[in-house]
Amino acid sequence: MLFSSIIFLFWFLPLFLLAYFGTPRRFRNYTALAGSYLFYAWGAPRFVFVLIAMSICDYALSILLEKTTNRPYVRKTLITLGILGCIAPLFYFKYSNYFVHEFQNLFHVSSFVWQNVILPIGISFITFHRISYLVDVYRGTTHAAQRFTDYALYLALFPHSIAGPIIRYHGIAQELRERFTTLDTLYEGLYRFCIGLGKKVLIANTLGETAQAVFQLDPASLTAPYAWLGIICYAFQIFFDFSGYSDMAIGLAKMMGFTFPENFNNPYIAQSFTDFWRRWHISLSGWMREYLYIPLGGNRISKFRTYFNLWIVFAISGFWHGANATFLVWGIYQGLFIVLDKLFWLRLSHTIPRVVQITSTFFLILLGWVFFRSDSLHTALIYFGHLFGVLATPTVYATWMDLITYRGIFVLIVAGLISFAPAFFTYKTATQSPLQIFRKNVFATCLLLFSLASLVSAQFNPFIYFRF
Amino acid sequence: MLRALKIFHLGFLCVLVLGVLAQGLFVFLPEQKLFGALTSLPQPHFSVSSWMSGSFQKASDEWAVRHVGFRSYLIKTENQVNLSLFHTLSSQSGTPMVFGKNGYLFEKDAINTYRKTDRAPVATLEESVVRLRQLQDYLQQHGKLFLFVLAPNKAMVNPEYLPAAYAKKLTTSEGTNYEKIRPLLQKYNINTLDVEHFFETLKSSSPYPLFVRGGTHWSRYGACIAAQALRDSLALQTPKKLFDLSCDPVTTDYLPSGIDQDLARLTNIWGSRSLVGLTPHPSIQITAPRDAFRPSVLFVGDSFVWSILDTLKSPNTFSSPEFYYYYSKQGLTDTSLKEIDKKNLDWEKNIFSKDALIIEASMSALPTIGFGFAEDALKHIK
Numbered sequence: 001m002l003f004s005s006i007i008f009l010f011w012f013l014p015l016f017l018l019a020y021f022g023t024p025r026r027f028r029n030y031t032a033l034a035g036s037y038l039f040y041a042w043g044a045p046r047f048v049f050v051l052i053a054m055s056i057c058d059y060a061l062s063i064l065l066e067k068t069t070n071r072p073y074v075r076k077t078l079i080t081l082g083i084l085g086c087i088a089p090l091f092y093f094k095y096s097n098y099f100v101h102e103f104q105n106l107f108h109v110s111s112f113v114w115q116n117v118i119l120p121i122g123i124s125f126i127t128f129h130r131i132s133y134l135v136d137v138y139r140g141t142t143h144a145a146q147r148f149t150d151y152a153l154y155l156a157l158f159p160h161s162i163a164g165p166i167i168r169y170h171g172i173a174q175e176l177r178e179r180f181t182t183l184d185t186l187y188e189g190l191y192r193f194c195i196g197l198g199k200k201v202l203i204a205n206t207l208g209e210t211a212q213a214v215f216q217l218d219p220a221s222l223t224a225p226y227a228w229l230g231i232i233c234y235a236f237q238i239f240f241d242f243s244g245y246s247d248m249a250i251g252l253a254k255m256m257g258f259t260f261p262e263n264f265n266n267p268y269i270a271q272s273f274t275d276f277w278r279r280w281h282i283s284l285s286g287w288m289r290e291y292l293y294i295p296l297g298g299n300r301i302s303k304f305r306t307y308f309n310l311w312i313v314f315a316i317s318g319f320w321h322g323a324n325a326t327f328l329v330w331g332i333y334q335g336l337f338i339v340l341d342k343l344f345w346l347r348l349s350h351t352i353p354r355v356v357q358i359t360s361t362f363f364l365i366l367l368g369w370v371f372f373r374s375d376s377l378h379t380a381l382i383y384f385g386h387l388f389g390v391l392a393t394p395t396v397y398a399t400w401m402d403l404i405t406y407r408g409i410f411v412l413i414v415a416g417l418i419s420f421a422p423a424f425f426t427y428k429t430a431t432q433s434p435l436q437i438f439r440k441n442v443f444a445t446c447l448l449l450f451s452l453a454s455l456v457s458a459q460f461n462p463f464i465y466f467r468f
Numbered sequence: 469m470l471r472a473l474k475i476f477h478l479g480f481l482c483v484l485v486l487g488v489l490a491q492g493l494f495v496f497l498p499e500q501k502l503f504g505a506l507t508s509l510p511q512p513h514f515s516v517s518s519w520m521s522g523s524f525q526k527a528s529d530e531w532a533v534r535h536v537g538f539r540s541y542l543i544k545t546e547n548q549v550n551l552s553l554f555h556t557l558s559s560q561s562g563t564p565m566v567f568g569k570n571g572y573l574f575e576k577d578a579i580n581t582y583r584k585t586d587r588a589p590v591a592t593l594e595e596s597v598v599r600l601r602q603l604q605d606y607l608q609q610h611g612k613l614f615l616f617v618l619a620p621n622k623a624m625v626n627p628e629y630l631p632a633a634y635a636k637k638l639t640t641s642e643g644t645n646y647e648k649i650r651p652l653l654q655k656y657n658i659n660t661l662d663v664e665h666f667f668e669t670l671k672s673s674s675p676y677p678l679f680v681r682g683g684t685h686w687s688r689y690g691a692c693i694a695a696q697a698l699r700d701s702l703a704l705q706t707p708k709k710l711f712d713l714s715c716d717p718v719t720t721d722y723l724p725s726g727i728d729q730d731l732a733r734l735t736n737i738w739g740s741r742s743l744v745g746l747t748p749h750p751s752i753q754i755t756a757p758r759d760a761f762r763p764s765v766l767f768v769g770d771s772f773v774w775s776i777l778d779t780l781k782s783p784n785t786f787s788s789p790e791f792y793y794y795y796s797k798q799g800l801t802d803t804s805l806k807e808i809d810k811k812n813l814d815w816e817k818n819i820f821s822k823d824a825l826i827i828e829a830s831m832s833a834l835p836t837i838g839f840g841f842a843e844d845a846l847k848h849i850k
Contacts, residue, residue, distance in 0.1 A: 010485060011532060
């Protein structure tokens with residue numbers, strides 16, 4: 001079930017909120033849990049049982065971890081088993097198809113018959129939530145959940161279960177036990193949700209059509225201008241799609257009384273890759289730092305090892321996004337520039353004008369998105385060839401009108417302004433006045449109505465990150 | 469005050485959501501008519517197996533979108549905004565459209581044919597023409613009339629109204645499918661009524677538009693003169709007297725009907741009438757002497773045939789006309805179609821007993837002339 005679907009907006013969400021606020025406060029976790037399982041089961045009816053089983057195993061393991069504080073060897077064994085128990089399903093459901101097919105292609109083994117495994121929605125995010133909970137209990141950062149339903153709700157909570165943000169258990173542990181929804185949280189949550197919906201439907205979906213049209217072009221027809229148009233549209237599509245989804249998740253959580261952390265902070269005005277990863281999918285980079293980079297040694301070891309570890313972390317982060325070599329290469333590409341930042345760019349950056357830093361960083365980020373968007377490394381290389389005019393385009397079938405409409409051009413300009421204006425203007429959160437509230441009301445209503453009109457007209461459009 | 473504004477806003481949104489839900493369920497306000505062929509959706513049916521397979525969820529999602537309240541209002545508003553603000557046509561109907569100069573609407577397929585982006589190999593076209601020749605020979609041997617009608621393409625007849633981005637053809641020495649098939653039709657001596665060529669030559673001298681702004685087919689006037697040409701082509705094949713057809717006098721107004729506004733209506737905006745321009749209305753007069761030959765006829769083709777049938781709907785023209793629409797459904801009007809049972813088709817009784825067979829093809833259908841009819845007919849003959 002997508003947040004931007006009619007069935008969610010007009011059926012699930014209103015009925016859920018009715019049930020949720022109609023439930024006495026002390027039982028609301030049960031309502032939220034039931035609603036979250038229904039939400040998950042809607043998209044993955046079989047895997048909801050796997051989710052419940054995972055919750056039971058993790059909860060039992062966390063209790064055992066707390067009870068064995070004086071037995072370090074046992075604890076270490078338990079946490080190792082726990083982490084393996086988290087990674088194994090991810091590997092099986094997400095990566096087994098890829099590795100089996102690669103093995104078959106590499107060794108020309110056609111006799112080995114493999115039934116493709118279906119990828120359960122949200123498995124990547126669920127896995128990270130599970131690992132962070134178990135490791136935090138092991139480290140003593142947080143106590144094990146007092147009740148099973150607390151942990152089960154943390155894992156299944158529908159605003160974030162499918163596509164993040166990645167929340168640490170201790171970040172919402174208190175709210176799982178006790179939380180309040182006020183008029184302000186309900187209002188602000190709804191407002192945030194409308195913002196996210198508008199970003200996703202009105203901007204991301206529109207630019208996604210152009211990106212799709214370009215990436216589907218016959219390579220013989222892919223001129224350099226078309227290629228740049230395609231990748232720029234994709235860059236904005238993925239940003240507004242993912243940040244829009246995060247806004248909706250944050251808004252929904254707020255309506256229920258939970259406070260989720262921000263996941264994006266104007267990433268395209270980053271002045272370096274290091275800066276970019278402090279602004280893009282912030283919850284992911286935080287998780288990677290906490291549970292991968294630091295355990296590998298962080299920056300407490302030799303410089304060479306530190307850079308190597310950074311590269312490994314980003315390679316894994318890239319591969320986490322999808323079972324394809326393109327994602328791995330994208331991750332390695334990100335890691336390369338992170339290392340280059342450490343080597344010299346961050347030291348030089350104070351001598352370079354800010355505009356140049358932002359432009360050059362955005363340009364390199366754009367090139368990285370080619371790997372992310374392409375189906376294969378071969379396709380990505382061909383795309384690069386067309387981007388820089390290296391490959392010929394003997395017969396250009398498409399005209400620019402086949403790729404983008406005037407509405408698309410308008411939306412592209414708006415997307416650019418929204419993405420880069422914060423580099424030059426600071427938005428001050430003024431004291432709320434009646435006029436400002438009124439403007440917010442009108443703005444949110446317009447976003448909702450225009451999004452609804454667009455959704456009904458377009459009928460269907462999936463999130464980019466949905467299958468992670 | 470702030471609190472009141474927030475409560476008002478939340479209340480307003482609740483009423484909005486409830487209103488949309490209620491309208492979807494009970495249809496308090498009549499929904500606007502949306503134009504275009506829509507597939508019917510089955511009602512979602514819940515069962516454990518349909519839930520576990522995901523088919524219930526998929527059907528429910530589609531049902532929810534199709535039955536959301538004020539759906540037609542939302543769609544028309546979205547389309548109107550796209551057109552008025554962005555000069556863009558929403559083309560969710562499955563028939564991509566392009567907004568041209570002077571308000572002319574074009575089907576994207578028609579433009580593709582004009583720009584040569586849908587070229588088929590000459591061998592494919594020649595195979596189709598050879599089949600037509602074999603069919604023609606068989607029918608002529610049995611004293612039947614045969615005619616192949618090339619329907620015109622709006623983009624090819626009126627390229628001056630194409631948007632600049634589409635005005636230029638592909639830079640290839642290869643011709644359009646039409647340019648490639650014309651010499652083949654001559655080579656194999658096919659009885660052809662080339663309405664495309666007819667319209668291109670007639671265009672500059674025609675007092676009335678052969679294509680109107682809001683239609684994808686020939687205008688009703690264009691259909692009438694095409695029907696005249698069809699009658700003349702048939703007359704060349706038989707010494708018998710046929711009916712006479714007159715299209716005069718022609719009146720003009722801005723009130724289109726039927727084919728003259730099919731594209732305009734498909735835009736599904738609030739003011740689709742604004743998309744149609746001057747519309748010629750021929751006064752169709754059909755006369756025939758008492759001893760005129762009224763051949764029984766079978767048409768095989770696409771939607772261009774409807775307007776021919778409409779023009780010639782008089783007992784003085786043909787006896788027992790039939791039409792195989794895309795060789796998939798049959799009927800004389802688009803509201804009375806039934807499936808063609810190809811497996812049990814009585815070729816002798818239903819087809820070869822006819823006095824005349826007319827196969828029509830539009831430009832975009834040239835690679836598949838007859839939609840399989842000629843192939844099946846020849847199988848039967850052999």
